Amino acid sequence: MKNDPGRKEVTERTENEDMLQFNVTKLASGLIVAVVIGWLLVLGKSILLPVLLGIIGIYILDSTASTIGRVPGLRGMPRRARRLLALLLIFLLLVLMGVLIESNAQAVAANIPRYQTNLNALIESVMNMLGVKKLPDWSSIEQTLSGKFDVLGFLQGTLSTVQGFGTVLMMTILYIVFILTDLNGMPAKLQKALGDAESADRSLQIVAQINQKIGSYLSAKTLINVILAAISFAIMLLLGIEFALFWAILIGLLNYIPYLGSIMGVLFPVMLSLVQFSGLWHAGVAFIALMAAQLFVGNYLEPRLVGNSVNLSGFMVLFSLTIWTAMWGLAGTILAIPLTAVVMIILSQIQSTRPLAILMSENGELD
Numbered sequence: 202m203k204n205d206p207g208r209k210e211v212t213e214r215t216e217n218e219d220m221l222q223f224n225v226t227k228l229a230s231g232l233i234v235a236v237v238i239g240w241l242l243v244l245g246k247s248i249l250l251p252v253l254l255g256i257i258g259i260y261i262l263d264s265t266a267s268t269i270g271r272v273p274g275l276r277g278m279p280r281r282a283r284r285l286l287a288l289l290l291i292f293l294l295l296v297l298m299g300v301l302i303e304s305n306a307q308a309v310a311a312n313i314p315r316y317q318t319n320l321n322a323l324i325e326s327v328m329n330m331l332g333v334k335k336l337p338d339w340s341s342i343e344q345t346l347s348g349k350f351d352v353l354g355f356l357q358g359t360l361s362t363v364q365g366f367g368t369v370l371m372m373t374i375l376y377i378v379f380i381l382t383d384l385n386g387m388p389a390k391l392q393k394a395l396g397d398a399e400s401a402d403r404s405l406q407i408v409a410q411i412n413q414k415i416g417s418y419l420s421a422k423t424l425i426n427v428i429l430a431a432i433s434f435a436i437m438l439l440l441g442i443e444f445a446l447f448w449a450i451l452i453g454l455l456n457y458i459p460y461l462g463s464i465m466g467v468l469f470p471v472m473l474s475l476v477q478f479s480g481l482w483h484a485g486v487a488f489i490a491l492m493a494a495q496l497f498v499g500n501y502l503e504p505r506l507v508g509n510s511v512n513l514s515g516f517m518v519l520f521s522l523t524i525w526t527a528m529w530g531l532a533g534t535i536l537a538i539p540l541t542a543v544v545m546i547i548l549s550q551i552q553s554t555r556p557l558a559i560l561m562s563e564n565g566e567l568d
Contacts, residue, residue: 242528250532251369255376257419257539259384260412262287262377264420284381292374298450305447312443319479326479369532407550414546415539418511425503426453432494433466440487442474452491456498457535459518463495511542517561 242249265287269275275283383390392401430453437445452466467488475484513521521541525533541561549558559565 246529250529251372251376253536253540254369254373254532255380257415257536258291258373258377259380260416260419261291261423262381264416264423265291281381288374288377288381295370301447301450305444308444316476320476323475323479323481403550407546411543411546414511414542418539418542422457425498426456428502429453429456429494429498432498433470433491436490436494437470437487440474440483440490442470442487443477444473445470448473459522459538461522461534463499467491467495511538511545512562512564512566513538513541513545514561514563517541517545 262284266280266283269283269286270278270280278286388405391404430449433452434445434449437448442448448466448470451469452463455462455466458465470491471484471488474487475481478484518538518541521537522534525537525540527533529536545558545561548554548561
């Protein structure tokens with residue numbers, strides 16, 4: 202009876218069914234937890250977004266402070282002082298960018314009549330090429346569009362978005378300041394909070410791994426974006442495109458968004474070139490030159506400087522962009538890669554969720 206093959210087969214089948222049921226239950230529980238967390242993230246956007254931006258800002262501050270420490274005459278400065286100096290420099294840079302945006306917006310508004318005239322000339326030229334006799338003018342186009350689009354509502358929405366971004370930015374700076382005051386004492390507090398020295402050391406190792414990956418990614422990506430902005434600025438300056446510095450900064454900022462950001466950044470100056478010179482040839486040259494810069498940076502320079510520092514698969518990058526953008530809009534698009542990398546690192550440290558981290562990775566290897 203002990204070696205009964207039939208009973209052994211039934212036992213194995215029962216064990217397999219129990220294991221399958223357990224795995225299905227675990228998967229369903231994981232999905233429910235993920236949905237609940239996503240729901241809480243959407244509801245808590247106004248609270249969590251400044252906190253996460255503040256944490257990301259700390260990584261940028263640390264990289265900037267390290268750079269300041271390599272400057273002759275500043276190497277002996279304490280790290281906390283270098284962080285505060287870096288915060289001041291970044292704040293001044295943001296103020297200068299705000300002034301630049303405001304001045305360029307006023308300049309664009311002042312040039313709208315000239316752009317309208319150039320656009321009418323371009324439409325007339327294209328219609329003549331196509332053999333169309335009745336040419337629409339700007340007034341008829343504006344009248345047609347006014348019935349389909351709420352221009353006033355769009356402007357009010359844009360203003361509200363800008364004001365909301367300003368509020369989030371101020372809250373982010375406050376969080377950065379207060380995080381900086383607690384940063385040096387955090388390891389000791391973590392050890393006291395967890396009690397167990399082994400658990401505290403493991404938590405600190407996870408934090409160190411996150412710091413290394415996110416810090417290296419943000420530093421390298423920022424350097425890449427600065428190089429791309431400089432190349433784009435030189436191209437637009439040579440082509441005579443107006444507001445070249447503003448568009449170069451915009452291209453650099455949008456390049457933080459994988460895949461879509463580079464295309465979005467190029468389209469704005471190309472569209473301006475179209476109405477500035479009222480010719481397809483000049484806009485075509487601008488598009489080809491700016492896209493060539495994007496391809497050079499994206500396909501040659503970035504893999505050598507950035508590599509796959511966050512170790513996320515291409516599918517996971519695109520999926521994370523979709524999820525975070527749906528939850529947090531433009532801010533989620535920019536933060537998608539760092540936040541998903543943090544999630545993958547945390548999942549890799551939990552035995553039951555480690556397979557998910559392996560699936561999220563680029564090569565299946567987890568450091």
